Amino acid sequence: MPARILVIEDNPSNLELVRYLLDVHGYPTLTATSGEEGLHQFHSAHPDLVLCDLRLPIRDGYEVLSEIRKDPARGNTIVIAVTAFSMPGDRAKATAAGFDGYVPKPIDPTSFVQQIEAFVRPDMRASRPDSDS
Amino acid sequence: MQNDNELIESRFREVLESMPDGIVMVNQIGHIVFVNAQAGKLFGYDPKELCGKPVELLLPAKFRGAHIGQRSRYHGQPRPRALDSGLDLFGQRKDGSEFPVEIALSPLQVEDAVFVISVIRDIGERKRFEKELQEKNTELANLNQAKDRFLASMSHELRTPLNAIIGFTGILLMKLPGPLTPDQDKQLRTVQASGKHLLALIDDLLDVARVGAGKVDLHFESFDCKALIDDVAASLRPQAESKGLELSVDAPGGEITVRSDRRALSQIVINLANNAIKFTERGRVRITVDKRPAEGKHVVEVGVHDTGVGIKPADQAKLFKAFTRVNMTNPKAPEGTGLGLHLSQKLAELLGGAITLKSEYGRGSTFTLILPER
Numbered sequence: 061m062p063a064r065i066l067v068i069e070d071n072p073s074n075l076e077l078v079r080y081l082l083d084v085h086g087y088p089t090l091t092a093t094s095g096e097e098g099l100h101q102f103h104s105a106h107p108d109l110v111l112c113d114l115r116l117p118i119r120d121g122y123e124v125l126s127e128i129r130k131d132p133a134r135g136n137t138i139v140i141a142v143t144a145f146s147m148p149g150d151r152a153k154a155t156a157a158g159f160d161g162y163v164p165k166p167i168d169p170t171s172f173v174q175q176i177e178a179f180v181r182p183d184m185r186a187s188r189p190d191s192d193s
Numbered sequence: 194m195q196n197d198n199e200l201i202e203s204r205f206r207e208v209l210e211s212m213p214d215g216i217v218m219v220n221q222i223g224h225i226v227f228v229n230a231q232a233g234k235l236f237g238y239d240p241k242e243l244c245g246k247p248v249e250l251l252l253p254a255k256f257r258g259a260h261i262g263q264r265s266r267y268h269g270q271p272r273p274r275a276l277d278s279g280l281d282l283f284g285q286r287k288d289g290s291e292f293p294v295e296i297a298l299s300p301l302q303v304e305d306a307v308f309v310i311s312v313i314r315d316i317g318e319r320k321r322f323e324k325e326l327q328e329k330n331t332e333l334a335n336l337n338q339a340k341d342r343f344l345a346s347m348s349h350e351l352r353t354p355l356n357a358i359i360g361f362t363g364i365l366l367m368k369l370p371g372p373l374t375p376d377q378d379k380q381l382r383t384v385q386a387s388g389k390h391l392l393a394l395i396d397d398l399l400d401v402a403r404v405g406a407g408k409v410d411l412h413f414e415s416f417d418c419k420a421l422i423d424d425v426a427a428s429l430r431p432q433a434e435s436k437g438l439e440l441s442v443d444a445p446g447g448e449i450t451v452r453s454d455r456r457a458l459s460q461i462v463i464n465l466a467n468n469a470i471k472f473t474e475r476g477r478v479r480i481t482v483d484k485r486p487a488e489g490k491h492v493v494e495v496g497v498h499d500t501g502v503g504i505k506p507a508d509q510a511k512l513f514k515a516f517t518r519v520n521m522t523n524p525k526a527p528e529g530t531g532l533g534l535h536l537s538q539k540l541a542e543l544l545g546g547a548i549t550l551k552s553e554y555g556r557g558s559t560f561t562l563i564l565p566e567r
Contacts, residue, residue, distance in 0.1 A: 144356065165355075169360050
C-alpha cells in the first residue's frame with residue numbers, strides 16, 4: 061500500500077500542483093487549505109506523511125508541526141516543510157523547529173516526488189509512472 | 194561669614210567670574226560664600242541673594258536631607274571630584290524648576306579656612322541630545338528590521354505564483370497529462386525558460402538587496418583557494434564542454450592559502466566563469482590563480498580568461514552597474530539578469546578586494562578578482 065500523504069497548502073494552485081504530482085505517481089492524498097483543517101485531517105485520517113506549507117492563515121506551519129508532535133500515538137509522523145521561504149537561514153530554521161525535510165518553492169516537478177519519496181518507507185513507495193521526461 | 198565672603202571676593206573674584214561654568218563656593222558649615230555670575234544665571238538668582246544661604250537651597254527638596262550628610266563627610270575628607278563623575282545630579286532654580294547638572298568639587302585652603310569650590314554645568318541640552326540619539330537609534334533598528342521583513346515577504350510572495358507557473362509548465366513538458374504537439378512543446382519551453390529567468394532575477398535582486406543592506410553573513414577562514422576554484426571548475430565543466438569549450442585551471446604556485454569567505458568567493462568565481470562560458474563560442478576558458486606582492490603585502494589574483502566576444506571600451510565602464518547588459522541589441526545574446534557582475538563586484542568589496550577587467554572587442558576578456566591574502 062503506497063503511503064497516504066496529507067498536503068497542507070493555502071494557495072489553491074500550489075495545492076493542486078503537489079496533489080497532481082503525487083496522484084500521478086500513485087500516492088493517495090488528503091488535502092487541507094489551513095493549519096486548522098490540516099490538523100483535523102491529521103487527527104481523523106492518520107496520514108503516513110505530511111507536506112506542510114509554512115505560511116498558512118491563523119495557524120502557521122510551525123504551529124501545525126508542534127501540534128502534530130504532541131500527538132502521543134503519531135507524534136513522530138514525518139513532516140516535510142514545502143515553502144517559499146527560501147532565503148539563507150530558512151532551511152536551518154525549519155530543521156531546527158523539527159521538520160524532517162525541507163523543500164523550497166518553486167519545486168522542481170521532475171524531482172519533487174523523488175525528494176518526498178526519500179522519506180517514505182520502501183514498502184510504502186508507489187511504482188513509478190511511465191514518463192519520457 | 195562676612196569675613197569668608199570678603200576673603201574670597203578679594204582674592205578670587207576676577208578669576209572665578211571669568212570661568213565659563215557656574216562656580217559656587219561654600220564654607221565648612223555649608224553656607225554659600227561666593228557665586229559667580231554664570232552660576233547666578235544657571236539657578237535664576239542674583240548672586241548676592243545667595244551669599245550666606247545654605248547650599249541646599251540650590252538642590253531639589255528631595256535631595257536636601259541626604260546632601261547635608263554627604264557635605265559634612267566631604268568636608269571631613271575633601272578630595273577633588275571630576276565633572277564626569279557618572280552621578281545623576283540635579284539643581285533647582287529659584288522658580289522651583291529642576292535641571293540635570295554635572296558638578297566638579299575641589300577643596301581650597303585659604304589661610305586657616307577650608308572651602309569647597311564647585312563647578313556646575315547644566316547638562317539639560319546634552320541629556321536631550323542623548324535621548325534624541327537613543328530614539329534615532331531605536332528608529333533605525335526598527336527600520337532595519339522592517340527592511341528584513343520586507344525582503345523576506347517579497348521573496349516569499351514572488352516565489353509563490355512562480356511555483357505554479359514553473360511547476361505546471363514542467364508537468365506539461367513531462368507529458369504527464371498527455372502528449373504535446375511540437376509547437377506546444379516549443380512554446381511551453383519558452384514559458385519554462387522565462388519562468389526560470391524570472392526566478393534567477395528574483396534571487397539575484399534579493400542578493401543585491403541583502404548585500405546593499407549589509408545582510409550577508411561572512412565567515413572568514415583560511416583555506417586553499419586553488420582547491421575551491423577546482424571545485425567550481427568541475428561543476429561548470431559539463432556546461433563548457435557542451436559548447437565544445439575547454440575549461441582549465443592554472444595555478445603555477447600550487448596551493449594558495451587565503452583568508453576569506455568560501456561562499457562569497459565561490460559565488461564570484463561561478464559568476465565570472467559562467468559569463469565567460471556564456472559569451473564564448475569557440476576556444477577556451479582558463480581560470481588562473483596566482484599570488485603577487487603588492488604594496489608590501491601579497492594579493493591573490495583569480496583571473497578568468499575567455500576567447501569570447503569581448504567588450505567594447507565604451508561598454509566596459511558601465512558593465513558593473515546593475516541591470517547592464519551590453520549585448521542587448523543582439524537577439525542571440527545569452528540570457529542574463531544583468532545583476533551578476535554588479536553583485537560579484539559588491540561581494541568582492543565585502544571580501545576586501547575588487548574585480549578588474551581587460552578586454553579586447555572580438556578577441557576575449559579577462560576578469561580578475563583581486564583578494565587580500567589575509
